[in-house]
Amino acid sequence: xxxxxxxxxxxxxRTVISVDAMGGDRGPAAIVAGISLSAKKNPDIAxxxxxxxxxxxxxxxxxxxxxxxxEFRDAPDVAxxxxxxxxxMRQGKSxxxxxxxxxxxxxEAAAVVSCGNTGALMMLSVxxxxxxxxxNRPAIAVLWPSKNxxxxxxLLDGGADIRADEGDLLQYALMGASYARNGMEVAxxxxxxxxxxxxxxxxxxxxxxxxxxxARNADGSNFEFAGFVEGTDLPGDKVDVIVTDGFxxxxxxxxxxxxxxxxxxxxxxxxKFSPLSRLAAIMAYTSLNRLNKRIDPRRVNGGVxxxxxxxVVKSHGSSDATxxxxxxxxxxxLGQSGFSERLAARVASAVSLPQDDPTSTSAxxxx
Numbered sequence: 001x002x003x004x005x006x007x008x009x010x011x012x013x014r015t016v017i018s019v020d021a022m023g024g025d026r027g028p029a030a031i032v033a034g035i036s037l038s039a040k041k042n043p044d045i046a047x048x049x050x051x052x053x054x055x056x057x058x059x060x061x062x063x064x065x066x067x068x069x070x071e072f073r074d075a076p077d078v079a080x081x082x083x084x085x086x087x088x089m090r091q092g093k094s095x096x097x098x099x100x101x102x103x104x105x106x107x108e109a110a111a112v113v114s115c116g117n118t119g120a121l122m123m124l125s126v127x128x129x130x131x132x133x134x135x136n137r138p139a140i141a142v143l144w145p146s147k148n149x150x151x152x153x154x155l156l157d158g159g160a161d162i163r164a165d166e167g168d169l170l171q172y173a174l175m176g177a178s179y180a181r182n183g184m185e186v187a188x189x190x191x192x193x194x195x196x197x198x199x200x201x202x203x204x205x206x207x208x209x210x211x212x213x214x215a216r217n218a219d220g221s222n223f224e225f226a227g228f229v230e231g232t233d234l235p236g237d238k239v240d241v242i243v244t245d246g247f248x249x250x251x252x253x254x255x256x257x258x259x260x261x262x263x264x265x266x267x268x269x270x271x272k273f274s275p276l277s278r279l280a281a282i283m284a285y286t287s288l289n290r291l292n293k294r295i296d297p298r299r300v301n302g303g304v305x306x307x308x309x310x311x312v313v314k315s316h317g318s319s320d321a322t323x324x325x326x327x328x329x330x331x332x333x334l335g336q337s338g339f340s341e342r343l344a345a346r347v348a349s350a351v352s353l354p355q356d357d358p359t360s361t362s363a364x365x366x367x
């Protein structure tokens with residue numbers, strides 16, 4: 001429970017991010033390298049690092065730019081990737097993941113970042129942080145590269161729960177719109193509901209019911225409802241937020257990651273085909289580098305758990321320093337904006353939305 005400084009904390013005016021140092025596939029060295037990269041870019045971030053203290057101190061000591069900006073919480077155990085969430089819940093109090101979440105619960109940190117077991121992280125977050133009043137199912141919001149000016153669309157649910165009825169989908173729309181305003185600075189988000197077609201008669205019964213709920217409550221909740229959208233709209237500029245159930249969202253997410261990886265591999269292979277193609281690669285280096293940055297999943301790393309009393313960012317398990325830094329940047333932005341409090345206010349004002357007069361509103365438009 002000791003730290004390098006009195007507080008890498010509010011006394012310095014910095015936003016503190018709680019980091020699970022032991023959850024990723026690449027080990028704590030990659031996590032420390034990632035927070036070091038973040039620290040170089042942003043002087044307003046400080047960290048609470050969770051894991052075996054002696055090991056973490058040795059890693060942090062090699063990064064001079066982290067001097068005075070890291071506190072340590074000794075947590076000797078790890079929630080492994082193959083551990084059952086229920087097992088971590090029963091026996092995981094000494095894990096780095098549990099410890100990292102506790103720092104947000106106690107108010108020491110504005111947000112938590114973990115590369116660890118998604119199911120365990122979600123269960124611990126729900127149990128320790130609790131769901132916001134009125135939220136039935138939390139959701140994972142992920143960023144999808146798009147043609148929009150902000151560069152990304154928000155997709156939710158990315159896999160927190162495979163089920164979702166019309167009420168859940170409406171809540172996802174409310175939470176996604178709030179995330180777009182506070183995380184992406186989109187003043188009046190456009191929300192679409194993912195379906196097998198854009199015609200109103202298509203889709204399952206709960207999708208049709210959710211369509212009607214969103215259309216009826218959009219004006220009072222400060223978002224524009226664009227109706228049904230299709231898979232081709234995920235990278236498009238028709239909407240800013242795309243709502244779906246966790247099963248569909250997770251399949252779409254993994255398909256997108258796999259497709260981006262395949263395109264990158266195919267391009268590299270094509271430019272190695274002949275001396276002429278290698279010359280073409282050199283001439284097109286700047287453009288190819290820009291393309292790589294646009295589709296590189298490390299740079300859009302970080303799924304946000306929405307609907308909880310605290311901000312939790314799930315980084316990809318195989319994240320390197322670049323990926324961890326991107327997740328920290330997202331956590332910092334949300335923590336600095338007071339996103340968790342704004343989302344709570346938005347959800348609280350909309351608990352009875354399906355029964356409300358669609359023209360009424362009591363929430364601040366900035367929430």
